[in-house]
Amino acid sequence: MTEKELRALLDSMTIEEKLGELWQPQQLVYDKDGVLTGAADTNTYTPEEIYRSGSTLNLFGIDRIRKVQEEHIKNNPHHIPLLFMGDICRGFSTIFPITLGYSCSFDLELIKKAYRVVAKESAASGFHITFYPAMDLVRDPRWGRVVESAGEDPYLASKICAAMVEGLQGDGLDKPDTIGACVKHFAGYGGAEGGRDYNTVELSERTLRQYYLPGYKGGIDAGASMVMTSYNAIGGVPSNCNKHLVRDILRGEWGWDGVVITDLWATSSMTSHRIGDDINDEKYQAEVSLEAGIDIEMGSCQFRWLADSIKEGKIDEKLVDEACYRVLKLKNDLGLFENPFREMSEENAEKLLKCDEHLDIAKKLSTESCVLLKNEDNALPLTEKSGKIAFIGPFVDLSTTSGGAWVLTNDDESGSLHNVVNKHYPGNDFIFAKGCSGLGREQVRESKRFSQYSDEQNREKDISEAVNIAKKVDTVVLALGECPGMFGEAKSRANIRIPDVQLELYRRVRAVNENVIVLVFNGRPLDLSEINDAKAILDVWYLGTMMSEAVTNLIFGKESPSGKLTMSFPSFVGQIPVYYNKLPTDHRKEPYWSEYIDDSSSNPLYPFGHGLNYTTLKYGKTVFSKERFTPDETITASVEITNTGDRDCCEIVQLYIRDFRATVSRPIKELKGFKRVDIKAGETVTVQFEINEEMLRYFNIDMEYVSDAGRFDAIIATSSAFEEDEMLPFYLDK
Ligand code: BGC
Numbered sequence: 001m002t003e004k005e006l007r008a009l010l011d012s013m014t015i016e017e018k019l020g021e022l023w024q025p026q027q028l029v030y031d032k033d034g035v036l037t038g039a040a041d042t043n044t045y046t047p048e049e050i051y052r053s054g055s056t057l058n059l060f061g062i063d064r065i066r067k068v069q070e071e072h073i074k075n076n077p078h079h080i081p082l083l084f085m086g087d088i089c090r091g092f093s094t095i096f097p098i099t100l101g102y103s104c105s106f107d108l109e110l111i112k113k114a115y116r117v118v119a120k121e122s123a124a125s126g127f128h129i130t131f132y133p134a135m136d137l138v139r140d141p142r143w144g145r146v147v148e149s150a151g152e153d154p155y156l157a158s159k160i161c162a163a164m165v166e167g168l169q170g171d172g173l174d175k176p177d178t179i180g181a182c183v184k185h186f187a188g189y190g191g192a193e194g195g196r197d198y199n200t201v202e203l204s205e206r207t208l209r210q211y212y213l214p215g216y217k218g219g220i221d222a223g224a225s226m227v228m229t230s231y232n233a234i235g236g237v238p239s240n241c242n243k244h245l246v247r248d249i250l251r252g253e254w255g256w257d258g259v260v261i262t263d264l265w266a267t268s269s270m271t272s273h274r275i276g277d278d279i280n281d282e283k284y285q286a287e288v289s290l291e292a293g294i295d296i297e298m299g300s301c302q303f304r305w306l307a308d309s310i311k312e313g314k315i316d317e318k319l320v321d322e323a324c325y326r327v328l329k330l331k332n333d334l335g336l337f338e339n340p341f342r343e344m345s346e347e348n349a350e351k352l353l354k355c356d357e358h359l360d361i362a363k364k365l366s367t368e369s370c371v372l373l374k375n376e377d378n379a380l381p382l383t384e385k386s387g388k389i390a391f392i393g394p395f396v397d398l399s400t401t402s403g404g405a406w407v408l409t410n411d412d413e414s415g416s417l418h419n420v421v422n423k424h425y426p427g428n429d430f431i432f433a434k435g436c437s438g439l440g441r442e443q444v445r446e447s448k449r450f451s452q453y454s455d456e457q458n459r460e461k462d463i464s465e466a467v468n469i470a471k472k473v474d475t476v477v478l479a480l481g482e483c484p485g486m487f488g489e490a491k492s493r494a495n496i497r498i499p500d501v502q503l504e505l506y507r508r509v510r511a512v513n514e515n516v517i518v519l520v521f522n523g524r525p526l527d528l529s530e531i532n533d534a535k536a537i538l539d540v541w542y543l544g545t546m547m548s549e550a551v552t553n554l555i556f557g558k559e560s561p562s563g564k565l566t567m568s569f570p571s572f573v574g575q576i577p578v579y580y581n582k583l584p585t586d587h588r589k590e591p592y593w594s595e596y597i598d599d600s601s602s603n604p605l606y607p608f609g610h611g612l613n614y615t616t617l618k619y620g621k622t623v624f625s626k627e628r629f630t631p632d633e634t635i636t637a638s639v640e641i642t643n644t645g646d647r648d649c650c651e652i653v654q655l656y657i658r659d660f661r662a663t664v665s666r667p668i669k670e671l672k673g674f675k676r677v678d679i680k681a682g683e684t685v686t687v688q689f690e691i692n693e694e695m696l697r698y699f700n701i702d703m704e705y706v707s708d709a710g711r712f713d714a715i716i717a718t719s720s721a722f723e724e725d726e727m728l729p730f731y732l733d734k
Pocket of ligand 1: 184
């Protein structure tokens with residue numbers, strides 16, 4: 001449709017029809033064949049209301065989607081097609097690693113490719129929009145949704161968010177193999193106090209802008225078509241009625257004109273924030289949401305009261321027109337008026353879902369996501385020197401390699417480590433044993449949630465059997481970690497250690513065999529201090545469809561690990577939040593210092609940017625092309641890196657900068673650039689980064705985004721674990 005036709009359509013709609021477009025009922029209003037039943041049957045909504053709605057979510061099945069769309073178009077007063085949205089976060093059929101995992105690849109091109117795959121498989125299956133990327137910055141690994149994040153760094157998050165949006169939206173929504181991206185949860189959702197989901201967030205305006213917003217903005221600048229507001233309140237203001245966030249920053253300062261949707265039931269959940277004259281004041285909640293800039297209400301249906309608000313003169317109809325126009329425009333951008341089914345067809349799905357090309361991309365991203373945290377005596381990779389090997393632990397036979405977090409479509413049965421190791425190394429004499437269950441009585445609460453992972457009855461028998469095996473073999477590979485579903489929405493943990501029963505297994509095995517290699521399966525950074533005397537630790541997260549293939553290739557050395565942590569792993573829970581880009585303090589010497597008195601370091605066990613590979617590298621000193629520069633010039637920082645080992649590798653080289661002369665306190669180090677660089681055994685490479693004035697900007701004392709003249713320090717390093725005095729100065733002249 002032309003813009004004129006779209007405007008004419010809007011003008012021809014009644015207020016009820018316009019408000020209908022702003023409502024997203026859940027898929028529950030349709031039955032399994034796509035016929036209106038469910039909530040409609042319970043008289044919650046009339047069929048007329050549902051046929052006026054503009055979209056639905058998480059409705060799966062090509063036949064069902066086709067039927068719902070056909071009926072909707074037939075019965076909608078203006079025959080406006082529905083938008084099908086859903087949480088297709090890590091893939092439709094080919095499931096990719098958790099986001100925290102693949103963020104460790106620092107591989108923007110590959111992440112973009114992966115999200116092209118997500119888009120193609122989703123579009124072929126009938127979806128128009130995915131509620132992803134979730135770019136909530138996190139400094140607290142107790143928060144379960146850390147699994148969906150790109151970790152603790154705003155610069156990296158903004159780049160990853162952009163890559164995901166570019167992958168999803170491809171060459172434009174008018175191309176039928178794309179889907180729209182919805183950046184969420186706007187804003188600051190990852191700052192939940194105590195790491196408890198949905199909890200209050202307290203962020204200063206500067207911290208919000210400097211750290212928490214850039215991730216989302218990366219997606220906005222890349223053209224994301226939608227934004228979802230978050231459940232939390234910042235400084236007491238729930239995002240759903242936060243005009244400053246949505247109208248001032250998102251639409252005003254960032255100049256973005258896409259569609260804003262609430263999170264599920266968020267309008268009604270304003271009741272729990274006690275927003276309203278009365279705790280059930282639906283109309284008031286709808287009014288403040290619309291005024292704050294919300295376009296679509298997911299789940300609850302409170303916007304219908306806005307017809308009365310307009311009559312009463314409380315709301316300007318213009319606001320409804322603007323929101324409705326944005327929804328119609330999104331439908332038009334997707335080409336739905338001409339082709340309401342776009343790329344959806346059984347043939348396309350058959351051709352694309354889990355095709356070889358997609359599986360290859362998933363395998364590559366899974367391989368690059370793993371992080372080798374330690375590797376004493378080159379315990380990894382496993383070779384003949386490893387002698388006789390036993391694979392022990394509750395995850396050796398795990399076939400659900402997705403971990404469950406936001407895999408709604410296809411919880412993969414793609415093959416356990418046991419099966420895949422046997423497939424690739426037939427005729428070997430490896431020993432496999434369960435060792436223990438995922439959880440013991442200590443972690444299964446009265447609610448019995450997760451009790452399926454506990455097997456208290458066989459605890460002693462399983463552990464003793466494992467100890468006997470460990471005594472007889474030369475090397476033990478222990479597969480330990482968090483059970484599927486222990487991370488994700490509403491899955492906060494106070495104690496982020498490996499569950500007790502597994503720690504018992506570890507200690508007893510370690511007592512009889514010093515060659516223990518641990519594979520950690522996890523959805524969040526864990527406190528690994530109690531297993532840190534293992535010879536090697538490889539963090540394998542939850543990687544999805546190609547997990548076991550990728551892990552097998554890595555541990556047997558067919559591939560080399562290259563991932564680097566994007567979030568610090570704490571030494572103990574009490575030091576959380578622990579993150580690398582902290583502000584300096586002038587209290588640095590004992591006794592008036594900012595350390596703990598009980599000998600507990602304030603440093604993380606494994607810092608941001610850390611990750612080993614199977615070779616050794618030597619970094620030279622960072623060199624600048626000149627010492628001073630002006631805003632219209634650049635400085636080149638370069639470093640020589642030598643691969644001093646006997647294996648080729650891919651190294652993620654990182655540039656950190658520190659601002660020495662600012663109007664507010666600035667972090668002791670900030671990531672400002674990174675590159676994946678292949679370095680052959682024995683080879684020396686020179687790696688360069690261009691530094692420009694824009695990279696030095698920050699929110700100053702007057703909240704202006706500017707740079708100051710003066711001294712900056714920089715270093716090109718292998719991780720964030722360098723000493724501040726290793727950085728070298730350069731100067732910006734103005
Ligand atoms: C989550 C969102 C998700 C929505 C729809 C909510 O509970 O917070 O991230 O997109 O449900 O499934």
